[in-house]
Amino acid sequence: MTTLFDVEAQAAPTAAGPRPRLRVAGLDISLTGTGVATLGGTTCIRTKGRRADSIPNRRARQKHIITTALTEIGTVDLACVEGPSHASMAQAGHHDLSGLWWCLVGALVDRGIPVAVIPPMSRAKYATGKGNSRKAAVLDAAQKRYGAILPNDNEADALILRAMGLDWLGVPLAEVPDGHRAALAGVQWPDREVVTTR
Numbered sequence: 001m002t003t004l005f006d007v008e009a010q011a012a013p014t015a016a017g018p019r020p021r022l023r024v025a026g027l028d029i030s031l032t033g034t035g036v037a038t039l040g041g042t043t044c045i046r047t048k049g050r051r052a053d054s055i056p057n058r059r060a061r062q063k064h065i066i067t068t069a070l071t072e073i074g075t076v077d078l079a080c081v082e083g084p085s086h087a088s089m090a091q092a093g094h095h096d097l098s099g100l101w102w103c104l105v106g107a108l109v110d111r112g113i114p115v116a117v118i119p120p121m122s123r124a125k126y127a128t129g130k131g132n133s134r135k136a137a138v139l140d141a142a143q144k145r146y147g148a149i150l151p152n153d154n155e156a157d158a159l160i161l162r163a164m165g166l167d168w169l170g171v172p173l174a175e176v177p178d179g180h181r182a183a184l185a186g187v188q189w190p191d192r193e194v195v196t197t198r
Helices: 055-073 096-110 121-127 136-147 153-168 178-186 192-197
Strands: 026-027 033-038 041-046 078-082 113-118
Touching: 026 041, 026 055, 026 153, 026 178, 033 153, 041 078, 041 113, 041 153, 055 096, 078 153, 078 192, 096 113, 113 121, 113 153, 121 153, 121 178, 153 178
Parallel strands: 026 078, 078 113
Antiparallel strands: 026 033, 033 041
16 A cells, blocks of 8 residues: 655765665654654554663663664664653653653664754644644644554654654655744754765
């Protein structure tokens, strides 16, 4: 079945001929449900855990999420990662979430994968036109715009992050209004040439 997930950005041609298609992944990092979007579709890495767990158990949880996410992502030319939500820093588990975020982003960097950090408000604005939209609104917008059946907001967020990366590279998954596209300006993008010449 052909879906919008089959769309990938075509890199600029070189003297040796056309370059292979660029691969973009979206990653919504969470302790309980990390969303991943790739050319193959979306998935959610579910885990359970309590703050009172031992340090070895908490580290095992992080390692499981990191290993599974890296396997799902595979080799990509750009990873679009949702940045930390400063509004949720008062919530229990923020210390573990910050550690997970840095471990996973660090693993991407160690693999030589360029990383774009997308603020939560930019993700919401790209999806709905409003930076303060709730996750349910983002899920609804993602399903309508991309024709995807998404079982949860983690996968919807990851799909939006991936769509933003493809749009930044000049091949959007779907046309979005200019007001939505304005969200691309708020992203910490890597050097475009580093992405397109990989």
